[in-house]
Amino acid sequence: MINCYLGIDIGSISTKGVIIDDDNNIISSSYIETNANPIQAIKILLHNLKEDFDENKYVIKYVGTTGSGRKLIAKMIGAGTIKNEITAHAIGTITFHQDVKTILEIGGQDSKIIIIDNGIVTDYGMNTLCAAGTGAFLTSQARRLGLDVKDFGDIALRSKNPAKIAARCTVFAESDLVHKAASGYSQEDIVAGLVRSVAENYLNNVGKGKKIAAPVIFQGGVSKNSGVCRAFEELLQEKIIVDENGHLMGAIGVAIIAKREKKQCHFSFDIIDNNFATFTKECGKCPNNCEIICITKDDDLIDSWGNKCERGTIKKA
Numbered sequence: 001m002i003n004c005y006l007g008i009d010i011g012s013i014s015t016k017g018v019i020i021d022d023d024n025n026i027i028s029s030s031y032i033e034t035n036a037n038p039i040q041a042i043k044i045l046l047h048n049l050k051e052d053f054d055e056n057k058y059v060i061k062y063v064g065t066t067g068s069g070r071k072l073i074a075k076m077i078g079a080g081t082i083k084n085e086i087t088a089h090a091i092g093t094i095t096f097h098q099d100v101k102t103i104l105e106i107g108g109q110d111s112k113i114i115i116i117d118n119g120i121v122t123d124y125g126m127n128t129l130c131a132a133g134t135g136a137f138l139t140s141q142a143r144r145l146g147l148d149v150k151d152f153g154d155i156a157l158r159s160k161n162p163a164k165i166a167a168r169c170t171v172f173a174e175s176d177l178v179h180k181a182a183s184g185y186s187q188e189d190i191v192a193g194l195v196r197s198v199a200e201n202y203l204n205n206v207g208k209g210k211k212i213a214a215p216v217i218f219q220g221g222v223s224k225n226s227g228v229c230r231a232f233e234e235l236l237q238e239k240i241i242v243d244e245n246g247h248l249m250g251a252i253g254v255a256i257i258a259k260r261e262k263k264q265c266h267f268s269f270d271i272i273d274n275n276f277a278t279f280t281k282e283c284g285k286c287p288n289n290c291e292i293i294c295i296t297k298d299d300d301l302i303d304s305w306g307n308k309c310e311r312g313t314i315k316k317a
């Protein structure tokens with residue numbers, strides 16, 4: 001049997017998974033919407049990953065999780081490695097682009113920048129507060145314009161005179177969009193203005209004060225938007241590299257880390273058939289009143305966290 005490694009990156013908007021081999025070749029991958037239901041998303045993701053996975057040829061040796069739901073999902077699938085998104089994205093990117101100096105990442109609901117020097121992360125920034133520089137903003141504006149966000153890149157590239165859209169927050173951007181449409185701007189100029197506003201918002205917020213040097217790699221779901229990519233090239237006056245697997249890089253990175261760490265895992269595709277649920281409980285044993293998150297598998301408690309001291313530990317059955 002050939003060893004391979006599973007990495008899962010679960011965010012509030014999208015869930016990504018990859019299975020890689022010892023040479024970091026992707027054996028199977030999947031990118032789906034989380035749809036506010038991480039447990040169900042993981043089941044669908046594993047189902048998709050299993051379809052391209054030959055269980056008579058490969059065995060999953062180690063498993064890692066990253067993303068905002070990494071702890072919950074690690075408990076659910078028995079992952080041994082849990083890493084934050086910065087580390088996972090950096091390790092994944094450095095593995096394939098050894099000389100990378102800047103990673104721009106724009107996902108569905110947050111964005112980040114990672115500065116790297118000689119293969120080591122020297123600075124980073126994250127933005128989870130302002131939606132104006134994220135994929136969710138582009139998706140909502142596409143809906144408003146009656147367009148599919150997947151077409152945004154091509155439409156934007158046709159523009160000769162991008163509209164200037166106020167990008168500092170979604171409320172301003174939305175009202176400005178209505179105003180520009182009423183002023184007679186063409187659809188391509190409005191779309192080009194929107195994608196440029198996303199790049200500007202990103203550089204003025206998450207990228208503020210950061211030393212952005214080439215090679216610059218752009219990843220996350222929004223990196224597939226050629227309009228945003230061109231806007232970054234114009235604003236930074238640098239070539240922007242988009243890896244074809246950039247939208248999966250967090251999952252790839254944490255799979256590589258899991259392979260290196262060799263932490264014991266208890267993974268099986270059979271978990272697709274288990275019933276998982278979560279609930280929260282207030283400890284109430286002191287004024288801190290910690291909120292404790294519990295996860296159950298087929299009604300049995302498998303783990304809990306959130307208590308600040310031992311007194312709040314919830315015992316497994």
Ligand code: SF4
Pocket residue numbers: 283284285286287288289290307308309310311312313
């Ligand atoms: S877990 Fe500890 S700190 Fe938190 S409420 Fe309970 S007793 Fe207080």
